[in-house]
Amino acid sequence: MSGGSHGIRRILWPVLLLIVLGWTAAQADARPDGVDMAANIDGHDIAGTSVDRPLRLVPDSTIRIAIELTNNTSDPLEIRHVDLAGHVLGLGFFSYSTAVELTVAPGKAESLQYRLELRGLAGQATGLIGGELAVYGGSDAPVAAIPVITDVRGSLWSVYGLFGLALAVLTVLGFADTAFAIARQRLSAERWQRGLRLLAPGLGIGLVFAFIASVARWWVPDTGLWLAFAGVTAAVAFLLGYASPPPEPDDDLDDDSGDLDEAEIHRLPAEEPKPATE
Structure with a gap:
């Protein structure tokens, strides 16, 4: 048992x-509709990243991020922070969140630009890692995101x-x-x-x-x-x-058990002769 x-x-x-x-991967792939997003980092469109052309991230460097959002919904769109993150097996290994204030009216497009310092990246990840640049609304719900392949020049440790x-x-x-x-x-x-x-x-x-x-x-x-x-x-x-x-049976154990049984038989007390009746 x-x-x-x-x-x-x-x-x-x-x-x-x-x-x-x-399950984690399925949850991460769920995205809302109604918002179009375009972005570039240091002048390069991140939608075109690949294994041959990844987004190179050097620890302690500064990158310039530009994002354009188009609101195709009937409600105003509020953006409160932007995340650049890398995930492996649904687990986050590096993440940089930047607070912003942007409101996009229905049917309109707005853009924002900011600088991001990659402090501490060397201790977070290294190698080719799939990630995304995502924008979040006031309820901390993802509004739109662009997948990106990053080449993190961090440490093996x-x-x-x-x-x-x-x-x-x-x-x-x-x-x-x-x-x-x-x-x-x-x-x-x-x-x-x-x-x-x-x-x-x-x-x-x-x-x-x-x-x-x-x-x-x-x-x-x-x-x-x-x-x-x-x-x-x-x-x-x-x-x-x-x-x-399968493992081979242990013949020695079988032989020993047989000898022990025979020895036990020899150690049985001999039956004493019955006295003769007159």
Whole structure:
């Protein structure tokens, strides 16, 4: 019974992780309609950013941001702050919020410009990170946003870097635990339990690879791509564990138990002869 509950716990946390991250990504993608937004940073249109042409963010530098908003609704549009943020797996790793005061009348367009100092960016993130420039209204609800691919020139010892290193350490520990279990013949005789033993490390491989690709500036894996890749590696690891041969029975233990049984038989007290009756 304890082995079954242990196996359930092994599969439960990766599944919950995928569900939570998928839900977070879906929430982040929800955007209101009725407002058009255009923006440029240092004179470059951020709508055209890509892996080959990312928005370069240098720690402790100053960037110039210009935003134009068109209100296509029937109500006045109030803008209270603008956020430049970077997200990975639905988690925010850098964010810069600037308070503004702008009101856009129905059917009108207005623009605003400001300077943003990227203080502390080196300790927040590094590598290619997907982000967005978003404007918020008086109720702190997002009004409009533009996705942007950023090239953050931060440190590997930043929050994002330590996040990836922690994923790598946990993945290595998971495989080390499985390797010791194989060497000591401790794997379960049931196929599905052997598959679960490799499921979590397989999930870690997908997450770590996507992190390496981001830090090495190969590509920008969005949340859906992270989850898809991690799901594939987790499934492959599970199938490898499921198809692996079961542990061999310990013949020495069987022989010893047989000898002990025979010894116990020899130690039984001999039956005393009955006295002769007259």
